[in-house]
Amino acid sequence: MAEVLVLVEHVDGTPKKVTYELLTLARSLGEPAAVFVGNGYDNAKDKLAEYGATKVYVAGNSELDGYLVAPKAEVLAQVVQQSSPAAVLIPSSPEGKEVAGRLAVKTESGVLTDAVGIEDGFVAKQSIFGGAFNVQSKVSKGTPIITVRPNSTAPEPAPAQPTEEQVSVTLSDAAKKAKVLDRVTEKKGGRPELTEAAIVVSGGRGLGEGSNFELIEKLADSLGAAVGASRAATDAGWYPHTNQVGQTGKTVSPQLYMAIGISGAIQHRAGMQTSKTIVAINKDPEAPIFELVDFGIVGDLFNVVPQLTEEIEKRK
Amino acid sequence: MNIVVCVKQVPDTWAEKKLSSDDKTVDRESVDGVMNELDEYAVEEALKIKEAQGGEVTVLSMGPEKAVETIRKALSMGADKAVHIVDPGLHGSDALATSYALAKALGTIEHDLVILGVESTDARMSVVPAMLAERLGAAQLTFARKVEVSDGTVKIERLTDSGYDVVEAPTPAVVSVVEKINEPRYPSFKGIMAAKKKPLTTLTLADAGIEADKVGLAGSATEVAEFAPRPPKQAGQIVKDEGDGGTKLAEFLASQKFI
Numbered sequence A: 001m002a003e004v005l006v007l008v009e010h011v012d013g014t015p016k017k018v019t020y021e022l023l024t025l026a027r028s029l030g031e032p033a034a035v036f037v038g039n040g041y042d043n044a045k046d047k048l049a050e051y052g053a054t055k056v057y058v059a060g061n062s063e064l065d066g067y068l069v070a071p072k073a074e075v076l077a078q079v080v081q082q083s084s085p086a087a088v089l090i091p092s093s094p095e096g097k098e099v100a101g102r103l104a105v106k107t108e109s110g111v112l113t114d115a116v117g118i119e120d121g122f123v124a125k126q127s128i129f130g131g132a133f134n135v136q137s138k139v140s141k142g143t144p145i146i147t148v149r150p151n152s153t154a155p156e157p158a159p160a161q162p163t164e165e166q167v168s169v170t171l172s173d174a175a176k177k178a179k180v181l182d183r184v185t186e187k188k189g190g191r192p193e194l195t196e197a198a199i200v201v202s203g204g205r206g207l208g209e210g211s212n213f214e215l216i217e218k219l220a221d222s223l224g225a226a227v228g229a230s231r232a233a234t235d236a237g238w239y240p241h242t243n244q245v246g247q248t249g250k251t252v253s254p255q256l257y258m259a260i261g262i263s264g265a266i267q268h269r270a271g272m273q274t275s276k277t278i279v280a281i282n283k284d285p286e287a288p289i290f291e292l293v294d295f296g297i298v299g300d301l302f303n304v305v306p307q308l309t310e311e312i313e314k315r316k
Numbered sequence B: 001m002n003i004v005v006c007v008k009q010v011p012d013t014w015a016e017k018k019l020s021s022d023d024k025t026v027d028r029e030s031v032d033g034v035m036n037e038l039d040e041y042a043v044e045e046a047l048k049i050k051e052a053q054g055g056e057v058t059v060l061s062m063g064p065e066k067a068v069e070t071i072r073k074a075l076s077m078g079a080d081k082a083v084h085i086v087d088p089g090l091h092g093s094d095a096l097a098t099s100y101a102l103a104k105a106l107g108t109i110e111h112d113l114v115i116l117g118v119e120s121t122d123a124r125m126s127v128v129p130a131m132l133a134e135r136l137g138a139a140q141l142t143f144a145r146k147v148e149v150s151d152g153t154v155k156i157e158r159l160t161d162s163g164y165d166v167v168e169a170p171t172p173a174v175v176s177v178v179e180k181i182n183e184p185r186y187p188s189f190k191g192i193m194a195a196k197k198k199p200l201t202t203l204t205l206a207d208a209g210i211e212a213d214k215v216g217l218a219g220s221a222t223e224v225a226e227f228a229p230r231p232p233k234q235a236g237q238i239v240k241d242e243g244d245g246g247t248k249l250a251e252f253l254a255s256q257k258f259i
């Protein structure tokens, strides 16, 4: 069986959950082979084996972390050339999509983004126009390069004993143009990552002021959920922009999405519409968010949310 | 500092978007076209840099005849001239083909910076800027929420999953901007009048040296095999809070096994 390459998305070597999802998906399509780029491979090694990588390509050169995006595409291009894989799967993060795009140019291949599933023959399932259409797309030229949204597949362990292969790359001058001078972390720790969380609780302008996000955080913590925000809330400085859900924020696809004090503007929907179950609390019965919900409460969030949190704590 | 800003005409955000059944491409005829919202921020940023540093701003767009409306809007905001790649052979181009055509056209325009929006609201791929950088061999400075230009270097703050990166590169560079970066101006009446007289060059495939078999539906590397409107979602249950809304919601969550 031909290899299906999976680009490992990691933080200092520790893979993100989406990596395990992609390895699981790759296993249903061919021989899953992981490609690890950057520092910290020791932190990834056992996990990649646990989720079934039969081969791992490691490009651990520390120079690779110092430049934006292009080095990852160069490593992948080299592995693609060397191993002629059946396809390349990449997490559908902003950076993942950029790596995919550059790889497509390098290998003259088609690129499909934001797949929510992949079927036999590398047919990618996508949801477009804010969820209005389901589309099945194919790559007709080169090696299929597909970016897959987090939460599209349930990760399943399948222990393997991967062979390791070191990939040594000499970066081109072009790849060394965009130098990363600093990486700044603004995220609040403790809660699950927005795009990976099974439950996301989001707050919007209806909260009235930033300090009221505490209500959202308490509810989120009672459910083990991530916290999201509308653009109105991030623009007002109530919550970090890294938590923005929507067109220009993150795209989430959790099991449960709760929109609280959010009207449901089209740009917000673009980032949450494919969530499995959607719940909203809004005092305006005409709010467009109610068109999407499985369950909605028309009411004042300042009454409903504390009662809900208390009830959840009681039932634990 | 000469800047090219790439703008795309897309179906109006609020219009019901459709795929046409004969060739499975976005139906651009039946709906109103507008400038991709996110490209307005790209135009604004280009104009700001020009106002501070001098130079020229050229608008570049690939799209059908109709896309002229969007080009005019960018000119009326204050861009100096425009290049429109328009040819029947381009219909149905995917990202690989689009980035190729844009790169070819860029070869005919002198530039230090190319500025794009971060995503088109119809394709929603967010790949064209990176692909363009790859094709041009220029630095990729994308997802910028802040851009600083001085003496042949560009420094940006790039939004990331967990915060931001500070990234620097020499010109020429390809920059994409997020909507946090500025407030796009509205075209003034004077701007609208002036736009009518600004130079607009039209390029066909042949003019730009674009090989016909690398663009359009046939030249694209991806194809839509099937599509269907999503099955309508069953109307949800909506309950008015009578003092027990939180409890009712908790019951629903419990019935779905979330708690």
Ligand SMILES: Cc1cc2nc3c(=O)[nH]c(=O)nc-3n(C[C@H](O)[C@H](O)[C@H](O)COP(=O)(O)OP(=O)(O)OC[C@H]3O[C@@H](n4cnc5c(N)ncnc54)[C@H](O)[C@@H]3O)c2cc1C
Binding pocket: A203, A204, A205, A206, A207, A229, A230, A231, A232, A233, A244, A245, A246, A247, A248, A249, A250, A260, A261, A262, A263, A264, A265, A266, A267, A268, A271, A281, A282, A283, A284, A287, A299, A300, A301, A302, B037, B038, B179
């Ligand atoms: C280029 C562009 C990109 C954008 N990208 C994004 C994006 O990524 N994400 C995003 O979210 N938006 C985005 N937007 C903005 C979007 O258009 C909306 O303006 C925004 O989503 C509104 O946020 P909101 O729902 O919190 O606020 P509003 O629309 O003001 O809604 C607040 C809601 O709270 C309700 N409410 C008020 N008080 C209470 C109460 N006490 N109890 C219960 N309910 C209450 C109100 O009834 C109302 O429905 C973008 C816009 C543009 C132009």
Ligand SMILES: Nc1ncnc2c1ncn2[C@@H]1O[C@H](COP(=O)(O)O)[C@@H](O)[C@H]1O
Binding pocket: B006, B007, B008, B009, B036, B038, B039, B042, B060, B061, B062, B063, B095, B098, B102, B115, B116, B117, B118, B119, B120, B121, B123, B124, B125, B126, B127, B128, B129
């Ligand atoms: N046909 C086009 N003409 C000009 N610019 C484009 C075109 N398609 C995409 N772009 C630019 O590329 C950006 C990202 O688009 P996309 O990768 O399609 O999401 C857009 O915001 C535009 O600036």
